[in-house]
Amino acid sequence: MLKIGQYTFNSRLLLGTGKFPDFTTQRQAVEESETEILTFAVRRMDIFDQNQPNLLEALDVKRFTLLPNTAGAKNAEEAVRIAKLAKASGLCDMVKVEVIGCDKTLLPDPVETLKASEELLKEGFTVLPYTSDDVLLARRLEELGVHAIMPGASPIGSGQGIINPLNMRFIIEQSTVPVIVDAGIGTASDAAQAMEL
Amino acid sequence: MNLIINGKTVTFGDEIETVEHLLQAQNLHERVVIVELNKNILQKEEHSDACLKDGDILEVVSFVGGG
Numbered sequence: 001m002l003k004i005g006q007y008t009f010n011s012r013l014l015l016g017t018g019k020f021p022d023f024t025t026q027r028q029a030v031e032e033s034e035t036e037i038l039t040f041a042v043r044r045m046d047i048f049d050q051n052q053p054n055l056l057e058a059l060d061v062k063r064f065t066l067l068p069n070t071a072g073a074k075n076a077e078e079a080v081r082i083a084k085l086a087k088a089s090g091l092c093d094m095v096k097v098e099v100i101g102c103d104k105t106l107l108p109d110p111v112e113t114l115k116a117s118e119e120l121l122k123e124g125f126t127v128l129p130y131t132s133d134d135v136l137l138a139r140r141l142e143e144l145g146v147h148a149i150m151p152g153a154s155p156i157g158s159g160q161g162i163i164n165p166l167n168m169r170f171i172i173e174q175s176t177v178p179v180i181v182d183a184g185i186g187t188a189s190d191a192a193q194a195m196e197l
Numbered sequence: 198m199n200l201i202i203n204g205k206t207v208t209f210g211d212e213i214e215t216v217e218h219l220l221q222a223q224n225l226h227e228r229v230v231i232v233e234l235n236k237n238i239l240q241k242e243e244h245s246d247a248c249l250k251d252g253d254i255l256e257v258v259s260f261v262g263g264g
Contacts, residue, residue: 016264041263044203044256045230047223057228069263081238085258088231088238 004178005126005147007065007094009036014067014180023058030059039067039096042086066092067128073099076115083120094126096150106156110137114144121145130182133167135174142177149175152183153194159186162193169197201254209249216247216255231258 002009015035020026030038038059068086073079076099083095097116101109108130114137117129121144128148129141138149151171154160161184162168172179181194198209200219213219216239220226232239232247233256239247 016262018262018264020262039264040260042231042258043261045259047202047219047225047257068260071263084238085231085233085256086260088240089229089260090241091229 002178004128005094007126009065011036013037014039027058030064036063036065037067038064039069041069041071042082043072061091065094067094067096068092069096069098069130070116071098071100073116074101074112075099075109076112076119079112079116080119080123083116083125084123087125093124094128094147095120097127097129108132108152110134113137114140117141117146118144128180133164133171135167135170138171138179139174142175146177148178148180150180150182153181153190154184156183158184160184161186161190162197165193165197168194172197198249198251200249201252203255203257214248215245216249217244219249219255220244225257229259232256233258 002012011034013033013035014037015030015033017038017040020029070079070082073082079097079099086095087093097113097120099109099112099116100106110132113129113131117127120127127146128150129146130150131137131141133151138151141149149171151168153162168181185191199206200209213222216232216234217226220230234247235254
């Protein structure tokens with residue numbers, strides 16, 4: 001069982017919704033995975049293109065807990081705004097706080113991530129911050145009251161796996177909330193290693 | 198009436214009085230769409246009361262694939 005804030009899940013798998021070749025494949029993948037949590041992003045839409053596909057409309061979203069991220073935010077203010085936009089859909093109150101501080105490495109900005117998490121907790125969100133593998137930062141986030149910690153194994157998209165397993169183990173050992181290793185997982189064995197830490 | 202939607206100026210007729218009218222006109226009223234009007238994020242139930250006027254700035258967003 002996985003417990004995040006007020007939510008309880010039988011599956012510990014969170015499934016991303018990007019990079020599927022088409023909606024049919026995505027729908028089948030979602031079904032087969034038996035995931036209960038789907039992640040997605042918030043973006044401007046073209047209101048004149050009525051044929052724009054919407055991934056959520058291809059799924060029975062009531063069966064899932066939706067986890068929007070704040071991708072695109074470069075500071076706390078932008079992250080809070082994106083989270084509030086997502087919540088205004090009426091479909092979710094959980095948010096993955098993602099504040100990218102460096103375009104080259106895509107590493108998270110620790111200061112802005114802390115600020116955004118604090119503000120969103122005050123607003124009543126269920127908060128899951130994407131963070132680096134810094135042990136003390138993870139502790140500070142937990143002290144704020146976040147509902148899970150999402151440390152990156154390595155930079156987003158790098159596929160390098162867990163580059164600092166010792167730090168990751170320290171984070172897991174000290175945490176009383178779920179630790180969800182996020183970003184940089186390149187292979188199934190990387191995922192297995194994360195679960196064994 | 199000129200509205201600035203997602204950074205672009207768009208002209209609409211007088212029949213578009215509210216955000217709900219706008220979404221209906223674009224056939225988006227039953228889709229997952231979130232609207233911010235002049236920096237104020239609207240809840241879905243507020244769309245019908247949110248009156249539009251010339252020069253209003255709207256952000257219209259939706260959900261896309263992500264991780």
